[in-house]
Amino acid sequence: MAPFDLVLLLVLSNAVQNSMIGADNTVGAGFILAGVLVAVNSLLGYATRKSKRVEVFIEGKPQILVHHGVVDEAILQKERITRHELLAAIRQVGLVDISDVMVAILETNGRINVIKKIQGPLT
Numbered sequence: 268m269a270p271f272d273l274v275l276l277l278v279l280s281n282a283v284q285n286s287m288i289g290a291d292n293t294v295g296a297g298f299i300l301a302g303v304l305v306a307v308n309s310l311l312g313y314a315t316r317k318s319k320r321v322e323v324f325i326e327g328k329p330q331i332l333v334h335h336g337v338v339d340e341a342i343l344q345k346e347r348i349t350r351h352e353l354l355a356a357i358r359q360v361g362l363v364d365i366s367d368v369m370v371a372i373l374e375t376n377g378r379i380n381v382i383k384k385i386q387g388p389l390t
Contacts, residue, residue, distance in 0.1 A: 275308045326375045333357075333371035336384070346373055357381050 282300040315322040330342050332353060343353065356379035357368060369384040 272308065275304060279304050329375060330373040331370060332373055332379065333365060333368045333381075335370075336366035336368055338365060342373075348373065348379075353379065 279301055282304065283297050311321075311325060315325050330346055332339055332342055332346075332348065338350075338353070343350065353371065354365075356371065357363075357365065360381045360383065362368060362381065362383060367384055369382045371379055371381045373379055
């Protein structure tokens with residue numbers, strides 16, 4: 268689920284709630300509003316599939332947090348990620364030291380993917 272999809276669900280539930288509780292909005296208006304919101308979401312989904320620019324604008328782009336054991340503090344600060352959150356993601360892949368990380372990437376869905384450094388010679 269993309270962040271925009273979550274926002275759609277929240278706005279959609281609020282829009283439908285107003286027509287269900289019997290406020291000044293009618294049930295028909297609730298259906299129209301829900302249809303418009305779903306249509307806009309579909310249109311944005313189509314636009315992000317067709318255009319890389321639109322995709323980057325709507326969903327963002329992955330950010331490299333650690334490269335060859337070196338933490339990019341500026342990116343951490345920009346993305347509002349604490350060092351504790353980064354270390355937790357590193358521990359989830361079984362590492363205890365940042366120097367063992369080849370790369371850690373903050374994906375557009377909010378997950379931090381960590382790739383270990385390759386130990387020893389390749390055979």
